[in-house]
Amino acid sequence: xxxxxxxxxxxxxxxxxxxxxxxxxxxxxxxxxxxxxxxxxxxxxxxxxxxxxxxxxxxxxxxxxxxxxxxxxxxxxxxxxxxxxxxxxxxxxxxxxxxxxxxxxxxxxxxxxxxxxxxxxxxxxxxxxxxxxxxxxxxxxxxxxxxxxxxxxxxxxxxxxxxxxxxxxxxxxxxxxxxxxxxxxxxxxxxxxxxxxxxxxxxxxxxxxxxxxxxxxxxxxxxxxxxxxxxxxxxxxxxxxxxxxxxxxxxxxxxxxxxxxxxxxxxxxxxxx
Numbered sequence: 058x059x060x061x062x063x064x065x066x067x068x069x070x071x072x073x074x075x076x077x078x079x080x081x082x083x084x085x086x087x088x089x090x091x092x093x094x095x096x097x098x099x100x101x102x103x104x105x106x107x108x109x110x111x112x113x114x115x116x117x118x119x120x121x122x123x124x125x126x127x128x129x130x131x132x133x134x135x136x137x138x139x140x141x142x143x144x145x146x147x148x149x150x151x152x153x154x155x156x157x158x159x160x161x162x163x164x165x166x167x168x169x170x171x172x173x174x175x176x177x178x179x180x181x182x183x184x185x186x187x188x189x190x191x192x193x194x195x196x197x198x199x200x201x202x203x204x205x206x207x208x209x210x211x212x213x214x215x216x217x218x219x220x221x222x223x224x225x226x227x228x229x230x231x232x233x234x235x236x237x238x239x240x241x242x243x244x245x246x247x248x249x250x251x252x253x254x255x256x257x258x259x260x261x262x263x264x265x266x267x268x269x270x271x272x273x274x275x276x277x278x279x280x281x282x283x284x285x286x287x288x289x290x291x292x293x294x295x296x297x298x299x300x301x302x303x304x305x306x307x308x309x310x311x312x313x314x315x316x317x318x319x320x321x322x323x324x325x326x327x328x329x330x
Contacts, residue, residue: 096188096202096225096237104185104289105240109141112292114176117143126150126167126261126276134171134257145169145257145286150190150276152200152261156269166260170209177250178294185289186223188237188259192274194229197266200274201226202237204259206288212251219245220258227274229266249295257288 117136122129131149136142152163175181183206192200205222209215223239247253265272278285 091205091220091222092241092243093222093224094239096204096223096239098225098227098235098237100187100236101185101238101240104141106141106184106289106291108293109139109291110179110293112140112176112179114174115140115179115292116174118172118174120169120171122167122169124165124167126165126259127169132167132169134169140292141290143171143255143257143288143290144284145288146278147276147285150261150285151273152263152275153271153273154198154263154265155271156265157271161265161269162263164260164262166258168256168258171255171257172210172252173247173255174252175247175250178296179292180246180249180295182241182246182291182293183221183255183288184241184291185287186239186241187287187289188276189235189278189285190237190274190276191234192227193232194227194263194272194274195266195268195270196230197268198229198270198272199226199264200272201262201264202260202274202276204237204257206255206257208245208247208253209256210254211248212253229272246293246295255288257286 117134120134122132126149127147128149131147133146135144135146137144147167150165150167152165154160154163173181186204186206188202188204190202194200201224203222203224205220207216207220208218221241223237225237227235259276261274261276263272263274276285
């Protein structure tokens with residue numbers, strides 16, 4: 058099954074977020090307000106999902122991967138036996154800039170679409186995101202990282218659900234492992250007892266300094282034990298159809314009407330690189 062790539066839309070939204078604006082850019086006709094914020098640098102500790110329930114019959118199907126940050130065969134998504142954690146391993150999520158690679162900037166992105174089969178009477182919340190990696194930044198250089206997720210499909214139909222987006226900027230000089238964390242407040246749940254596709258998207262950028270010194274950043278494990286990316290899940294009993302709305306049968310909802318005559322159309326912001 059083909060899913061549209063969301064990652065190209067992420068840098069534009071993050072570029073606005075990172076300069077302190079909370080209003081994000083939308084694609085034309087979007088009906089949802091994204092949840093934006095900053096990553097916290099450091100580990101927040103135990104995820105708020107210790108009361109997550111065991112879900113008999115829960116299954117994660119084969120994910121699909123898109124983007125130059127996760128070329129075919131270089132990333133793997135795994136759900137824990139208790140369903141509380143969704144872990145992602147990357148082998149090629151590295152960006153590098155400087156005179157030695159003949160470029161002052163580098164950028165990569167990845168989107169992983171993960172289908173879940175959910176038995177009746179259960180829904181899920183993503184309650185925490187953890188990203189781990191390494192960055193080597195000389196003075197005057199920087200690395201920008203953004204990540205998020207959304208419920209892309211419900212029972213095979215595309216949704217209008219908002220994205221959850223988090224971002225951070227790391228400035229040189231520094232050479233260190235990093236941990237980026239965000240607990241998701243005001244969490245929306247997947248619809249009760251319905252299958253869904255979770256789209257996890259991210260983008261990683263570096264910019265070298267004026268001297269063109271080597272600048273590098275990567276999403277990978279701090280050691281041989283920890284996982285680079287962990288999404289913490291909270292499963293619970295539910296009733297009804299949940300809070301995510303899919304378009305009605307027969308096609309997507311019509312877009313919002315355009316601006317009145319004489320009102321200029323706001324141009325889309327440039328993509329961040």
